[in-house]
Amino acid sequence: MAKQYYNGGSVTECLQRTETISKSYAAGTPLYFKAQLLQLDDFLKTGSESVTIVGLDGEEFEITRDSRNDVWQCRDGFVRRISVENFYSPRSALGISYTSNGSGFDYPLAGIQAEYATYQSNWLKSTPYQALQKILNSSLAKLDITNIIAFGLGSLRVGEHASRSHTQHAAVLTMASTIEKLMGRKVDCYVQDPSYNTVDAEFLNSKGITILEDPHGFLNTNSNTLVFSVCPNVPVKQIIADMTWPAAMIWDTVDTTEEQREWRTEVFDDGEAYRVSPYGTDPDSSRVREMVQHYDHLTFVDKDEQFTCLTVYTRKLPMLSETGIEMSVKL
Known part of the structure; x- marks a missing residue:
């Protein structure tokens, strides 16, 4: 059985999709256009539950608003300090991040x-x-x-x-x-x-x-x-x-x-x-x-x-x- 990726596509399907996008780009089809940016901007600013847009492969798909607002925290009572370890490699590394929402800088x-x-x-x-x-x-x-x-x-x-x-x-x-x-x-x-x-x-x-x-x-x-x-x-x-x-x-x-x-x-x-x-x-x-x-x-x-x-x-x-x-x- 072919390996499934996060988008539900097999290796063959992903390669076919990549080839379709490459051909479309070579033919001059824009990846970015004003009408779609306006549509997405309106979706983000309004209370719409979903929006349908055209993907890079030319196919329409629906984006659904995620109403969840989960905040993940480390609650292990034995943890007093979490140090940062960096792994540098030409390949992506799977990691676990402990993060918080920053408020940015507040200069007068x-x-x-x-x-x-x-x-x-x-x-x-x-x-x-x-x-x-x-x-x-x-x-x-x-x-x-x-x-x-x-x-x-x-x-x-x-x-x-x-x-x-x-x-x-x-x-x-x-x-x-x-x-x-x-x-x-x-x-x-x-x-x-x-x-x-x-x-x-x-x-x-x-x-x-x-x-x-x-x-x-x-x-x-x-x-x-x-x-x-x-x-x-x-x-x-x-x-x-x-x-x-x-x-x-x-x-x-x-x-x-x-x-x-x-x-x-x-x-x-x-x-x-x-x-x-x-x-x-x-x-x-x-x-x-x-x-x-x-x-x-x-x-x-x-x-x-x-x-x-x-x-x-x-x-x-x-x-x-x-x-x-x-x-x-x-x-």
């Missing part, structure tokens, strides 16, 4: 304001700031940009590990002010990240930045948008490539060719070795590589590592369609 508004002022000042005096302005002034004048939508910049923090998020938000305002001078009109700024809290919202609103709930950052992206993301934990590039091609993107550099990826071993100073996956959460794809062929690009060098390796992509003119799939077919 005054602390966020002071921290931002420091990092914004550093940013405005930095070489990457000057480089970004030069790139924007030389590449965006030909475009019609009305809004900026940034993904995954993170909640604003105080203290350790605060620099990247503050600097990246400061960069959004730099982009807006530069584009406003070029276009001669106001540019709206939006951000989407599930980690934002009420203090973030209050502070960002004071800076003219509006938080959009998931998935409305993607839904509001259009042909006049500049998309900005830095190492997000969702496949921003693939979602954008499937839905609407924006006027410009500033995001992690897209590899022009598909390279063979392999796990590698890293060794700590104490001699402990661990395995590192070659796969990220915002990967390139054949469709993303096809998309960026229709954009001019300039590399944004950041030696301070607040942005890692970014490239500024600006749409080549004329553009036949704002929809990625349609345009790639026509061209």
Whole structure:
């Protein structure tokens, strides 16, 4: 008897499903589209018990709301401390996790304001700031940009590990002010990240930045948008490539060719070795590589590592369609 997986499919059925999805993707069928994101968003926000959507294999299936709210706790009276042991391997390991629901960071508004002022000042005096302005002034004048939508910049923090998020938000305002001078009109700024809290919202609103709930950052992206993301934990590039091609993107550099990826071993100073996956959460794809062929690009060098390796992509003119799939077919 064939082994059954969690989805009830045999090995043969899973392989057939994978082949169907691969063929569908190669034919240009989008994995992400606005109508379905809207449908799922409505399902999550309303009291509907179920929703029917089309799966990656083209088949309809029903998702039922799980009303349970179980919280699992370790209640062994002899347990005084549970240490964390990590197992690093190229194969997945089955593990038991002891977790709790975290409430996140709760920094005061005054602390966020002071921290931002420091990092914004550093940013405005930095070489990457000057480089970004030069790139924007030389590449965006030909475009019609009305809004900026940034993904995954993170909640604003105080203290350790605060620099990247503050600097990246400061960069959004730099982009807006530069584009406003070029276009001669106001540019709206939006951000989407599930980690934002009420203090973030209050502070960002004071800076003219509006938080959009998931998935409305993607839904509001259009042909006049500049998309900005830095190492997000969702496949921003693939979602954008499937839905609407924006006027410009500033995001992690897209590899022009598909390279063979392999796990590698890293060794700590104490001699402990661990395995590192070659796969990220915002990967390139054949469709993303096809998309960026229709954009001019300039590399944004950041030696301070607040942005890692970014490239500024600006749409080549004329553009036949704002929809990625349609345009790639026509061209």
